[in-house]
Amino acid sequence: MFLLFFSISGQYPLVTNVTVTEGATANLTCRVEYNDNTSLQWSNPAQQTLFFGDKKALRDNRIELVRASWSELTISISDVSLSDEGMYTCSLFTMPVRTAKAYLTVLGVPEKPEIDGLTKPAIEGDHITLTCITQGSKPAADLRWFRNEKEVKGAKEVNASGKTFTVRSSLQLHVGRNDDGVAYTCRVDHVALTQAPQQATEVLEVHYAPQVEIIHSRAVPQEGQYLKLECVSKGNPSPDPVMWTKDGGELPDLDRMIVEGRELTFTSLNKTDNGTYRCEATNHLGTSSAEYVLYVYDPNAVGQHGTDHALIGGVVAVVVFVTLCLIIVLGRYLARHKGTYLTNEAKGADDAPDADTAIINAEGNHAHAEEKKEYFI
Numbered sequence: 001m002f003l004l005f006f007s008i009s010g011q012y013p014l015v016t017n018v019t020v021t022e023g024a025t026a027n028l029t030c031r032v033e034y035n036d037n038t039s040l041q042w043s044n045p046a047q048q049t050l051f052f053g054d055k056k057a058l059r060d061n062r063i064e065l066v067r068a069s070w071s072e073l074t075i076s077i078s079d080v081s082l083s084d085e086g087m088y089t090c091s092l093f094t095m096p097v098r099t100a101k102a103y104l105t106v107l108g109v110p111e112k113p114e115i116d117g118l119t120k121p122a123i124e125g126d127h128i129t130l131t132c133i134t135q136g137s138k139p140a141a142d143l144r145w146f147r148n149e150k151e152v153k154g155a156k157e158v159n160a161s162g163k164t165f166t167v168r169s170s171l172q173l174h175v176g177r178n179d180d181g182v183a184y185t186c187r188v189d190h191v192a193l194t195q196a197p198q199q200a201t202e203v204l205e206v207h208y209a210p211q212v213e214i215i216h217s218r219a220v221p222q223e224g225q226y227l228k229l230e231c232v233s234k235g236n237p238s239p240d241p242v243m244w245t246k247d248g249g250e251l252p253d254l255d256r257m258i259v260e261g262r263e264l265t266f267t268s269l270n271k272t273d274n275g276t277y278r279c280e281a282t283n284h285l286g287t288s289s290a291e292y293v294l295y296v297y298d299p300n301a302v303g304q305h306g307t308d309h310a311l312i313g314g315v316v317a318v319v320v321f322v323t324l325c326l327i328i329v330l331g332r333y334l335a336r337h338k339g340t341y342l343t344n345e346a347k348g349a350d351d352a353p354d355a356d357t358a359i360i361n362a363e364g365n366h367a368h369a370e371e372k373k374e375y376f377i
Contacts, residue, residue, distance in 0.1 A: 011035060013090045015102040020080050021192045022109055022138075027066060028102060029074040030090030039093050040073035045086030051075050082106050082138065082163045107192040108138030108164045113200045115186055121236075122175045123285070124208035130171045132186030132200065136164045139191070143169035146185040173204075180206035180236055209286030210235030212242075214279055216292060222299045227266040229292055231279035239281035239288075247275045269296045 013030050020026045030040055042050045049057040054068035066074040077084060085106040092098045113134040122128060132143050132154070145154045154169040169186065173179065181203065188198040210233045217228040231242045244251060244264050251257045251264075253272075258265045266273060273296055280289040 011038065011092060011094050012098050013040065013092045013100040015088075015090050015100040017103045017105070019105040019107065021107045022080060022082060024080055025076055025078045026080050026084070026104055027074060027076050028088055028090075028104070029072065030100065030102075031072045032092060033071075035070045035092070037070060040068075041091040041093065042073060042075050043089045043091065044084075045088065047089070077104075080104075080106055082108060085163075106138070107190075108136050109192045110134045110137035110141040110167075110188050110190050110198060112198045113143065113186045113188050115184070115200050115202045118202050118204070121205040121207045122179075124175060124177050124206055126175045128173050128175060130173065130184060130186075130202070132169045132171075133166065134188050134198070135161070135166045137167060137188075137190055137192075138164045140165035141167050141188050141190040143167055144187045144189060145169065145171050146183075146187065148183055175204070175206055177206055177208040177234075177236070179204050180208070205236075207236050207283075207285060210239040210281040210283055210288045212279055212281050212288045212290040214277075214290045214292045220297055221266075221269055221294065222297045223270055224299070225269050227269055227294075229264040229277060229279075231262040231264070231281065231290070233262065233279075233281035233288070235281060235283050235285070235288070237283050239283045243280045243282075245278045245280070248278075271296050 011032060011034055013032055015028070015030050018026050018028060028042060030042065032040070039053045041052045044050055044058070050060075050063055051057060051065060051068070051073065053073070054065060056063070056065065062078045062080075064076050064078070066076050068074075073090070085104055088102050088104055090100050090102065111134055113132050116131045116133070117129050119126070119128060130145075132145070134141055134143065140158045143154065143156060145152045152171065154171040157168045157170075159166045159168075171184070183201050183203050185199055185201040190197075213232045215230045215232055217230075218225065221227050231244070233239050233242055242262050244259055246252060251259070256267050257273075258267065262279075264277065264279075273294055275294060277292045277294060278289055279292075280287060282288075
């Protein structure tokens with residue numbers, strides 16, 4: 001009786017659900033713990049028999065037998081497509097027939113994304129919208145934007161197309177000069193992309209008007225010294241060449257004033273070099289300039305000024321020190337005399353009926369104390 005119950009309860013097929021990506025191979029396995037020479041069968045979602053035992057029933061070159069025995073029937077479906085998705089049935093032909101169902105899930109692999117909407121070059125101040133699109137994902141893919149390596153948020157839109165999805169993500173930009181050379185990347189994340197995510201990258205080129213700054217090699221230029229002024233201009237396209245002028249006109253002494261690229265070099269300064277020097281840079285988007293006022297110092301005067309400054313600094317330090325000492329001494333003096341006053345007043349308050357009497361007693365005690373001092377002297 002026990003053996004009969006075991007044989008009946010053990011004759012149930014066991015299956016598991018299977019998930020594969022589109023184009024891969026799916027293995028469907030059906031097992032029984034106990035089988036008394038009863039055949040196993042696999043059927044597709046349309047209830048077409050695929051294999052009955054080791055006998056192939058459906059003419060489909062993608063379907064092959066992997067293993068067939070009294071306790072197991074395993075088949076494979078190669079080059080799986082989305083149309084293969086569905087419920088597959090394993091049947092054990094006992095009386096009655098027992099079945100088990102396994103669901104085959106097919107993941108749609110998203111296509112490599114494409115980025116649209118990029119204008120080359122963009123102009124500083126433009127408003128542009130970058131759109132990233134990927135098709136063929138199942139379930140719907142996720143799109144993420146990155147500005148260089150930092151993630152930025154886009155607006156996502158999902159549309160169904162048959163069994164798959166088309167996903168778009170838009171990124172709105174107010175273009176600035178800091179965006180020049182920045183890489184914007186759209187990355188696709190999906191469960192079917194097990195090794196690496198799909199992504200597309202576009203590098204933004206931004207044209208902008210120049211900005212100019214003059215850098216000088218000496219803080220206090222003196223007669224006979226060498227001086228270099230560098231015109232640092234930033235713009236795209238690069239504003240080459242730059243133009244140097246003095247006091248609104250041309251440079252007067254090209255033998256001592258040498259212009260090389262963006263640099264203006266004075267080989268030996270003298271008083272005639274005093275004036276306002278201007279650097280101007282231009283590209284097709286605008287013009288920018290910067291000015292440097294040059295005053296050439298007498299080396300002897302600069303040394304005398306240095307000595308005077310040191311002397312003045314020493315005097316100021318001494319005055320500050322003496323003032324602090326006086327404040328400390330005065331503070332200690334006032335604190336000591338305030339304590340004496342409070343002590344005398346307290347003495348006068350002893351046994352006094354009111355405040356006036358206390359003050360009079362205090363004055364009397366003070367006079368008495370003076371008399372005592374005279375007596376002892």
